[in-house]
Amino acid sequence: MTVYPVTENFAAEIGDVDLSKPLSDADRTEIETAFNHYSVLVFPDQHLSTDQHLDFARNFGPLETTIHAARSDAKLRVRAEIADVSNLSQDDQIWGKESRKRMFEMGNRMWHTDSSFRRLPAKASLLYGRSIPPVGGQTEFADMRAAYDALPADMKLRLRALVAEHAIMYSRKKLGFTDFSDEENQTLPPVPQALVRKHAGSGRIGLYLASHAGRIFGMTEEEGKALLQQLIDHATQRQFIYTHRWRLHDLVMWDNRCTMHRGKGYDDLRWPRDMQRATVSDVAPTCEQEGLAAPAAA
Numbered sequence: 001m002t003v004y005p006v007t008e009n010f011a012a013e014i015g016d017v018d019l020s021k022p023l024s025d026a027d028r029t030e031i032e033t034a035f036n037h038y039s040v041l042v043f044p045d046q047h048l049s050t051d052q053h054l055d056f057a058r059n060f061g062p063l064e065t066t067i068h069a070a071r072s073d074a075k076l077r078v079r080a081e082i083a084d085v086s087n088l089s090q091d092d093q094i095w096g097k098e099s100r101k102r103m104f105e106m107g108n109r110m111w112h113t114d115s116s117f118r119r120l121p122a123k124a125s126l127l128y129g130r131s132i133p134p135v136g137g138q139t140e141f142a143d144m145r146a147a148y149d150a151l152p153a154d155m156k157l158r159l160r161a162l163v164a165e166h167a168i169m170y171s172r173k174k175l176g177f178t179d180f181s182d183e184e185n186q187t188l189p190p191v192p193q194a195l196v197r198k199h200a201g202s203g204r205i206g207l208y209l210a211s212h213a214g215r216i217f218g219m220t221e222e223e224g225k226a227l228l229q230q231l232i233d234h235a236t237q238r239q240f241i242y243t244h245r246w247r248l249h250d251l252v253m254w255d256n257r258c259t260m261h262r263g264k265g266y267d268d269l270r271w272p273r274d275m276q277r278a279t280v281s282d283v284a285p286t287c288e289q290e291g292l293a294a295p296a297a298a
């Protein structure tokens, strides 16, 4: 296996490994070491069945099931362990301009970290490109450890004690999307998340932010939202960003504990973009990991 840094500390390309085959212990250790250092790993030219994609992801922990399984009437295009990040409907045709799926997935254009709206959020996401548009559709990643390092000392100290409240409804509402069933509202309630986290794999400290964050406990709504926006603006400055231009059959694995990402626009009513994500759960809720008391929901 070979590791080629794309940037000094944030993104790397990994070569000479075939992810369709079971990993050796040495390769798994090397990938974990690179993952903990870089946050974003790009594995080019991988040819994976769904089973092989999921089997590779399971090397790093238990898998999530897709948020869309929260609706008992959901008809999924792919298996429940796959988050369908495509612009395709159940019959593999490009979605309709006003389809619910299209409106919901517009939320991916906002900076976020995957599954911070779950009490037990995502550790890693492994997104595989089965078909890609010829132009557009890049994924941008923001380095939340570097962003934390660059904050003034008094700000760092102040943030360490704070807890934010995250919900999928908060990020969707920002776009005007409110089409959730009672069932979804009940199964996806707001959850507390530490605003600053110690990264288990490196010991480094990072901001933990997302469009899903709607308020900060102990602050007025206005004060909390203003601080969240200030921090997202800070963390997404050019010097903290890596932009991934997708090639067909790239698998990109990123660390949701210390990054944010967003999908860039493309002509989604013209080009099929079949991206499928396997998602590895974290080991414990973030407040528990940080030793913070988790406040009750607002």
Ligand SMILES: [Fe+2]
Pocket: 108, 112, 113, 114, 261
């Ligand atoms: Fe995402």
